[in-house]
Amino acid sequence: xxxxxxxxxxxxxxxxxxxxxxxxxxxxxxxxxxxxxxxxxxxxxxxxxxxxxxxxxxxxxxxxxxxxxxxxxxxxxxxxxxxxxxxxxxxxxxxxxxxxxxxxxxxxxxxxxxxxxxxxxxxxxxxxxxxxxxxxxxxxxxxxxxxxxxxxxxxxxxxxxxxxxxxxxxxxxxxxxxxx
Amino acid sequence: xxxxxxxxxxxxxxxxxxxxxxxxxxxxxxxxxxxxxxxxxxxxxxxxxxxxxxxxxxxxxxxxxxxxxxxxxxxxxxxxxxxxxxxxxxxxxxxxxxxxxxxxxxxxxxxxxxxxxxxxxxxxxxxxxxxxxxxxxxxxxxxxxxxxxxxxxxxxxxxxxxxxxxxxxxxxxxxxxxxxxx
Numbered sequence: 351x352x353x354x355x356x357x358x359x360x361x362x363x364x365x366x367x368x369x370x371x372x373x374x375x376x377x378x379x380x381x382x383x384x385x386x387x388x389x390x391x392x393x394x395x396x397x398x399x400x401x402x403x404x405x406x407x408x409x410x411x412x413x414x415x416x417x418x419x420x421x422x423x424x425x426x427x428x429x430x431x432x433x434x435x436x437x438x439x440x441x442x443x444x445x446x447x448x449x450x451x452x453x454x455x456x457x458x459x460x461x462x463x464x465x466x467x468x469x470x471x472x473x474x475x476x477x478x479x480x481x482x483x484x485x486x487x488x489x490x491x492x493x494x495x496x497x498x499x500x501x502x503x504x505x506x507x508x509x510x511x512x513x514x515x516x517x518x519x520x521x522x523x524x525x526x527x528x529x530x
Numbered sequence: 531x532x533x534x535x536x537x538x539x540x541x542x543x544x545x546x547x548x549x550x551x552x553x554x555x556x557x558x559x560x561x562x563x564x565x566x567x568x569x570x571x572x573x574x575x576x577x578x579x580x581x582x583x584x585x586x587x588x589x590x591x592x593x594x595x596x597x598x599x600x601x602x603x604x605x606x607x608x609x610x611x612x613x614x615x616x617x618x619x620x621x622x623x624x625x626x627x628x629x630x631x632x633x634x635x636x637x638x639x640x641x642x643x644x645x646x647x648x649x650x651x652x653x654x655x656x657x658x659x660x661x662x663x664x665x666x667x668x669x670x671x672x673x674x675x676x677x678x679x680x681x682x683x684x685x686x687x688x689x690x691x692x693x694x695x696x697x698x699x700x701x702x703x704x705x706x707x708x709x710x711x712x
Contacts, residue, residue, distance in 0.1 A: 411595050416575040417711050419601070427569060427600050428555040435594070 355463035396497035450482035481510035562629025566602025
């Protein structure tokens with residue numbers, strides 16, 4: 351253990367507590383946003399990031415213009431299918447990956463102060479950094495290889511939630527309850 | 531790629547404000563396709579040649595290669611059509627709903643979405659009667675609503691009016707060139 355959160359200065363424990371509370375709140379809103387724009391099922395994620403339908407047409411224009419007509423309801427006309435095309439995914443990856451790295455690093459610094467074995471510490475840190483890699487790898491594989499890779503993105507999202515929950519629970523318990 | 535990077539940097543620097551709904555899409559459909567009780571989505575997946583033709587005509591083509599018209603019908607007779615058009619500028623996107631009558635003339639135009647920053651400018655242009663000037667235009671007439679309202683409104687509302695003119699021009703060109711295909 352590089353430092354010990356259990357016996358750290360009150361200001362450090364207060365900082366860590368507020369940081370975890372703030373990150374937790376942002377994660378809750380992140381989950382809400384995922385629910386709004388991408389969904390939590392592999393089908394929804396594949397529809398959002400996949401290369402099917404219109405996006406496929408975008409990559410390969412037909413030789414002659416194709417016309418299709420299908421009945422729609424008033425409600426369907428009001429809906430917009432959120433689809434992340436390749437340009438937006440490039441932008442998302444560029445914007446989000448550094449922030450995910452910073453969050454994983456900050457949570458890892460908290461892990462360094464927890465009373466856990468070296469192996470467990472390494473595993474938690476690996477989980478914290480694996481989550482964003484899985485998340486974005488899943489999005490890119492869904493787009494470029496096959497819709498089935500949507501499950502990798504879902505795994506990344508759940509890994510992120512699991513990593514945060516483990517760190518928050520252990521840190522809160524060790525800082526404020528378990529002193530020995 | 532260059533435009534993407536410029537867009538990303540511009541978005542970061544200029545802090546594009548969130549999108550607000552000015553008119554719900556369903557309400558725009560009800561206003562612009564009156565009397566219709568059946569609807570169909572007519573999707574045109576444009577060939578490269580047709581995309582180029584549209585681009586040559588009005589300097590625009592759909593980024594995903596797809597133009598979607600919503601066709602309104604009553605007792606299986608077409609009562610009109612509608613297209614949602616997005617117009618981008620450095621302040622964010624605008625979305626228009628452009629309705630066409632059965633003969634192809636413009637029945638009406640509604641601004642359905644803008645950004646928080648653009649909303650007051652758009653509303654000022656609309657209050658000056660911008661969209662009145664589009665009614666009855668044939669789909670080969672150039673919209674000139676901005677020129678009519680500019681003397682009565684500020685510079686930014688005038689700029690919004692120009693963007694709305696541009697969106698109407700794009701939508702009308704798509705209708706003229708492709709609606710009756712297939």
